[in-house]
Amino acid sequence: MPETGARPKSVKRRAVAQTLAQLILMSLPFVAAGTVHWTRGWIWIGLSLFSLAVFLGVVRAKNPGLLRTRLGTKAPSKPFDKLFVALFIPSLLAFNVTAGLDARWGWSHLPFAWVYAGIALHLTAVVLLSAVAATNPFLEGTVRIQSEHGHFVVTSGPYAIVRHPMYAAMVVMYMAWPLVLGSLWAYIPVACVAILLVFRTANEDRTLLRELPGYEDYARRTRYRLIPGLW
Numbered sequence: 001m002p003e004t005g006a007r008p009k010s011v012k013r014r015a016v017a018q019t020l021a022q023l024i025l026m027s028l029p030f031v032a033a034g035t036v037h038w039t040r041g042w043i044w045i046g047l048s049l050f051s052l053a054v055f056l057g058v059v060r061a062k063n064p065g066l067l068r069t070r071l072g073t074k075a076p077s078k079p080f081d082k083l084f085v086a087l088f089i090p091s092l093l094a095f096n097v098t099a100g101l102d103a104r105w106g107w108s109h110l111p112f113a114w115v116y117a118g119i120a121l122h123l124t125a126v127v128l129l130s131a132v133a134a135t136n137p138f139l140e141g142t143v144r145i146q147s148e149h150g151h152f153v154v155t156s157g158p159y160a161i162v163r164h165p166m167y168a169a170m171v172v173m174y175m176a177w178p179l180v181l182g183s184l185w186a187y188i189p190v191a192c193v194a195i196l197l198v199f200r201t202a203n204e205d206r207t208l209l210r211e212l213p214g215y216e217d218y219a220r221r222t223r224y225r226l227i228p229g230l231w
Contacts, residue, residue, distance in 0.1 A: 029181065032104065043119070044180045058130045080143075081200070091192040091196060094188075094189040103181070110178075112182070135159060145208075161224075175190060
């Protein structure tokens with residue numbers, strides 16, 4: 001009998017674990033800053049919670065099976081994906097700590113007006129992520145062909161513009177965060193995150209070209225992987 005996703009108890013445990021991980025991640029900048037009286041930090045948390053709520057709302061409305069698929073995600077099996085996960089999480093942690101320490105010690109200073117540019121970039125990313133969530137039923141957290149779910153090539157919506165719009169949205173979102181938090185130094189770990197997303201995009205694309213029927217034809221029609229007109 002084909003696998004239909006994680007069992008309910010496993011899904012609930014994973015949901016609780018991911019929620020706790022998100023809460024810890026969002027608290028790190030405040031711990032590093034040494035205060036909860038940080039307006040920009042609370043704006044960042046508000047944006048993060050808003051984007052999560054929008055994503056979940058779109059998934060429930062347009063792609064209800066996707067939530068269980070993501071919560072039932074298997075461990076990475078591809079060597080490049082294992083390397084990506086091993087480096088991606090520490091890079092995010094480094095971003096949170098750097099932004100908080102910058103707020104505490106004043107290593108750099110961005111005027112508060114930059115918050116509005118950061119919010120605009122973040123909301124742009126949310127719109128793109130929502131379009132991806134509404135279009136692609138195969139948004140699992142690891143790179144693999146989901147044969148048990150009848151994996152096929154998604155070509156509509158944002159996938160008609162670039163082949164990996166979710167990663168494009170993530171890069172935009174992470175680039176927005178230092179503006180919101182007012183930390184130029186935070187762009188160092190953000191640059192690492194962006195490089196890792198490019199690395200994963202390139203390797204995932206090669207995997208799909210080899211293993212997913214119809215992807216090669218799609219790649220001929222949709223030339224760019226991440227950035228229209230560039231790459």
